[in-house]
Amino acid sequence: MKVVVLGGGFGGVSAASELSELRNRSKDICITMIDRKTRLEYLAAHPEILSGKVTPDEISGDLNKFAAKIGAEFINDTVVNIDFKAKKVKTENGGKEILYDYLVISIGAEQTFFGIPGAEELSHSVNTLKGAVETKNALDKLDFSAKEIHIAVIGAGLTGVEVAGELIDYLRYKEASAKIYIVEMMPRVLPTFSTEKVSNYVAKFLSDRGIEILTETAVQEVSEHEITFKNGKKHPYDIIIWTAGIKPNSLLENLEVPKMKGWLKTDPYLRVEGMENVFAVGDTISFESEGVRSGQNAEEAERQGEVAVENIIKTIKNLSFKKKALPKKYYSLYGMKEEKLKRYRPKNTIQNPRAFISLGSNKAVMYFRGMAIKVLAYRLKKFVERRYMKRFK
Ligand SMILES: Cc1cc2nc3c(=O)[nH]c(=O)nc-3n(C[C@H](O)[C@H](O)[C@H](O)COP(=O)(O)OP(=O)(O)OC[C@H]3O[C@@H](n4cnc5c(N)ncnc54)[C@H](O)[C@@H]3O)c2cc1C
Structure with missing residues (x-):
């Protein structure tokens, strides 16, 4: 029985780990992971690449090593198509075709620049590890002593x-100064968080440290050294870091x-609607159940990977499972009890999101059930990161 997992991000790694738990108990399961990158990227820590608090190695994990550890095969290639009838995944290099019995699609999302003229060509990003490192290099090249730099x-x-x-x-580490401004189309920072309390706290934290916050301001066009906003105003820049918006993975178009x-x-x-043997998890899906919509975040991707x-x-x-020590939720496989498929219930939702929000200066806020908890939040965030990354050591 061959299970192929597309994508080695949070959803894919979670699905493969869960499968390996069972593989240890049954030789009948073969796991293959496919990713166009060779490393898992812990995206939540990418902003810290800019300040140099973390290194690329610390916040990314070798997928080859990970696959070997869990007894899976890893293929480093880009998926270009899936033939659902023939149960085949087609990859770019050499046009390889990989057969599957069950498929888990966890290919994440892509950054979008909303078609704004000049935005993609002239902006930097932290959405990929490569992008975060390039952004840091671009910052390092700026001459802060020659003139006032606008970020x-x-x-x-x-x-x-x-x-x-x-x-x-x-x-601060560079002992330099610059004008930093943050642009938001909506009326407040963190607009997707359900209470204004956390938005107000974060806005004050940043503006107390000299950051200009431009809310209800939408970018219309980006040209060399200048951003034009829809309200007609213009702002100069030396570097743009684009963090707004994601769109579906372009593979889905095919x-x-x-x-x-x-x-x-x-x-x-x-399960992908109408398919018995194809499952999809993480940022690649839009999941809604009983009026509750799953957020596109690491926690949901991981939980979905397990449930899939x-x-x-x-x-x-x-x-044919070896009869000992199978996790309780799989008891039905011995015929002890007839169990139905498990419905996925989102927890970190659009309606009620939760997150660690780090703010620099070793400070963070934990946003949970409408509360903004500051005590120990940064330490807890780093603890979660280190614990997650341990599986790649
Ligand atoms: C900068 C940033 C910061 C974030 N911070 C947080 C945070 O603090 N907390 C939080 O909960 N969430 C955060 N998120 C969101 C979170 O990281 C995502 O929700 C999570 O990564 C989704 O997991 P995934 O497995 O669906 O996708 P990903 O983790 O993106 O993994 C998708 C994988 O699929 C691979 N892939 C894509 N297309 C193909 C293809 N055609 N062929 C082969 N491989 C392919 C990619 O290389 C990638 O490895 C952040 C996201 C970003 C970008």
Whole structure:
């Protein structure tokens, strides 16, 4: 029984880890992971690349090593198509075709510049590790002593405010000064968080440290050294760090699968709608159940990866498991109890999001159930990061 996992990000690694738990108990499961990159990227720590608090090696994990550790095969290649009828995944290099019995699609999302003229060509980004390192190199090349440098951060969501916080530290470590401004189309920073309390706290934290916050300001056009806003105003810049917006993975455009505004649609059990043997998790999907929408975040991707595998295992018939020490949720495989597939229930949702928001200066806020908790939040965030990265050591 061959299970192929597309994508070695949070969802893919979680699904593969869960599968390996079962593989240890049944020789009948073969796991293959495919990713176009060779390393998992811990995206939440990318802003800290800018201040130099973390190194690329510390916040990324070797997928080859990880696969070997869990007894999986790893293929470093780009998926270009999937033939759902023939159960085949097609990859770019040498046009390889990889057969599967069960498929988990976890290919994440892509950054979008909303088609704004000049934005993609002239901006830097931290959405990939390579992009974060290039942004740091571009900052290092600026001559802060020659003139006043203007740094524009576009988007005041989670990543935007974290980037702004790390820029303050960057300047402090460099003993330099610059004008930093953060641009947000909506009326407040962190607009997707349900209460204004956390937005107000973060806005004050950043503006007390000299950051200019431009809310209700949308970018219309980017040209060399100048951003034009929809309200007609213009701002100079020496570097732009674009953090606003994600869009569906472009591979989905080639696939004949049910979609919702371009995002993959699944049923409540995380199967791609209408398919018995194809599951999808993480940022690549739009998941809604009983009026609650899953957020596109690491926690949801990980939990979805686990539930998708639980449902794959419950779907597979005739697996010969060794009878000892199977996790409780798989008891039905011994015929002890007939179990239905598990419905996925989002926890970190659009309606009720939760997150660690780091703000530089070794400070963070934990946003949970509408509360903004500051005590020990940064330490806890780093603890979660280190614990996660341990699986790649
Ligand atoms: C800068 C940044 C900061 C963030 N901070 C936080 C945070 O603090 N907390 C939080 O919860 N979430 C955060 N997120 C969101 C979180 O990282 C994502 O929700 C999470 O990574 C989603 O996991 P995933 O497995 O769906 O996708 P990803 O982790 O993006 O993994 C997708 C994988 O698929 C691979 N892939 C894509 N297309 C192909 C293809 N065609 N062929 C082969 N491989 C392919 C990619 O290389 C990648 O490895 C942040 C995101 C960014 C960009």
